Amino acid sequence: MSEAPLDLVIVGAGFSGLAMAIRADRAGFPRFAVLEKADRIGGTWRDNTYPGAASDVPAHLYSLSFAPRSDWSRLFPRQGEIQAYLEALVAEHGLADRLRLRTTVLGAAYDEASCLWRVETDRGVVSARVLVGAVGALHAPARPALPGLDDFAGPCFHTAAWDHGCDLRGQRVGVIGTGASAVQIVPEIAGHAAHLTLFQRSPAWILPRHDRSYGPVAKTLLGIGPLRRLYRAGLFWRREMLALLGFTRVSRLTAGGESLARAHLKRAIPDSDLRRRLTPSYRLGCKRVLLSDDFYPALTRPDVSLVTEAIRAVTPHGIVTADGAAHALDVLILATGFSPSGSFDRLVLTGRDGRTLAQAWCAGADAFHGIAMAGFPNLFLLLGPNTGLGHNSVLAMVEAQVAHVLGCLRWLQKNPGRAVEVRAQAQSEFRASVDARLADSIWARGGCGSWYLDGKGRNRTLWPGTATAYRRGARRLRRRDYAMVGPG
Numbered sequence: 001m002s003e004a005p006l007d008l009v010i011v012g013a014g015f016s017g018l019a020m021a022i023r024a025d026r027a028g029f030p031r032f033a034v035l036e037k038a039d040r041i042g043g044t045w046r047d048n049t050y051p052g053a054a055s056d057v058p059a060h061l062y063s064l065s066f067a068p069r070s071d072w073s074r075l076f077p078r079q080g081e082i083q084a085y086l087e088a089l090v091a092e093h094g095l096a097d098r099l100r101l102r103t104t105v106l107g108a109a110y111d112e113a114s115c116l117w118r119v120e121t122d123r124g125v126v127s128a129r130v131l132v133g134a135v136g137a138l139h140a141p142a143r144p145a146l147p148g149l150d151d152f153a154g155p156c157f158h159t160a161a162w163d164h165g166c167d168l169r170g171q172r173v174g175v176i177g178t179g180a181s182a183v184q185i186v187p188e189i190a191g192h193a194a195h196l197t198l199f200q201r202s203p204a205w206i207l208p209r210h211d212r213s214y215g216p217v218a219k220t221l222l223g224i225g226p227l228r229r230l231y232r233a234g235l236f237w238r239r240e241m242l243a244l245l246g247f248t249r250v251s252r253l254t255a256g257g258e259s260l261a262r263a264h265l266k267r268a269i270p271d272s273d274l275r276r277r278l279t280p281s282y283r284l285g286c287k288r289v290l291l292s293d294d295f296y297p298a299l300t301r302p303d304v305s306l307v308t309e310a311i312r313a314v315t316p317h318g319i320v321t322a323d324g325a326a327h328a329l330d331v332l333i334l335a336t337g338f339s340p341s342g343s344f345d346r347l348v349l350t351g352r353d354g355r356t357l358a359q360a361w362c363a364g365a366d367a368f369h370g371i372a373m374a375g376f377p378n379l380f381l382l383l384g385p386n387t388g389l390g391h392n393s394v395l396a397m398v399e400a401q402v403a404h405v406l407g408c409l410r411w412l413q414k415n416p417g418r419a420v421e422v423r424a425q426a427q428s429e430f431r432a433s434v435d436a437r438l439a440d441s442i443w444a445r446g447g448c449g450s451w452y453l454d455g456k457g458r459n460r461t462l463w464p465g466t467a468t469a470y471r472r473g474a475r476r477l478r479r480r481d482y483a484m485v486g487p488g
Helices: 015-026 079-092 180-189 216-222 225-247 252-268 272-277 295-299 395-413 424-439 467-474
Strands: 006-011 032-035 105-111 116-121 124-133 156-158 172-176 195-199 304-307 311-315 318-321 326-328 331-334 379-381 419-422 482-485
Touching: 006 015, 006 116, 015 032, 015 079, 015 395, 032 124, 124 395, 172 180, 180 195, 180 295, 195 318, 216 225, 225 467, 252 295, 295 304, 379 395, 395 419, 395 467, 395 482, 419 424
Parallel strands: 006 032, 006 124, 124 379, 156 331, 172 195, 172 331, 195 304
Antiparallel strands: 105 116, 116 124, 311 318, 318 326, 419 482
């Protein structure tokens, strides 16, 4: 891989990477490449093919505003339909010749003399003026540190690496975890397994999903641009209200949401003891709020058991819990989620003065609007620290970040041979404002620990406000927040 320096290199071909590629091409920056380690595009939706995998954001909101689709089959699309949408984006926007599949990025270093990034891959080195990390916030599976897990004799796999060759019919299946993936998987495999045992560390707040299919009339109406945009805006603002009504901080309305969730639980679970074990002890919103209409009914089946005792150890043929009970299993499924910073942590990035990203983040992941970092000129992250959303479509954040990067690209276009770097003061002021809002957030005061928090107990994952507020601050580049720097 030897060529003249590109304008832009994008690492990752999921939603955010493709959004960046499409917008860069439309803005007049066609000299770019998208590096993807897998043999297909898709990111999360390529990898997560477990039974029941689907979006928990409505299709017309979980799609790019500048690349809409009118014929979604249902309100909450399944994995295959989302993957097909992403593949169609590549074809419709002519990105195939800019994709470099089966290309693993080993590291990247900023060359101060030339103001270029040298990106080392397993296929050689590629140079570019701007480097964009679009590796996804939830990419690295979290494997639980359970004694004996490696000694389990039967099939054992994470939901993000589903073993489709494993026939669950007639098997005693164990599922560890009751988060977003487990809530989708359990209803799908219950009834196929001889017996399903679900191991729960803490229950989740679950609200009704109310999924439905779109009929011919709805699809025709949504094919009319103004109506589709109006419908999308309605979906967006309904979810924005959730942030204002208690999803980001404890308020009187938080209790209202909890009442709705308890009523949903009571309607589905007649057994009072099972309801008690499925009722969270923390406030709604402190952990990810889930949507499901069929998870609770699945737990009432005679061939499904809920175990709430802590796991003491995994044995070759099952699990032993803290009460000494042995649960015999043939198959073990890890529905244990992802490391939220694992994707960026695995990129070996070296910025100005030889400082690495790991060194810059030794006290915690930190970036200006989750996008740019002092000491790393012409490097931008998509879905970086504190840009996740718990109440709305994260693509609203992605599109604002892409617009921010485009502002930098246009500025660089007028200054050949130079680089832009966020000012340390702008970054520290942004961090201070986010930390101040997080101090009074639901994640700090809601009475739970979650994967949103880093090893020091600080939330480096979610944005503590509305998507509208983030877009207002991040979408437009303010040049006073950056410095234009030259070689050396």
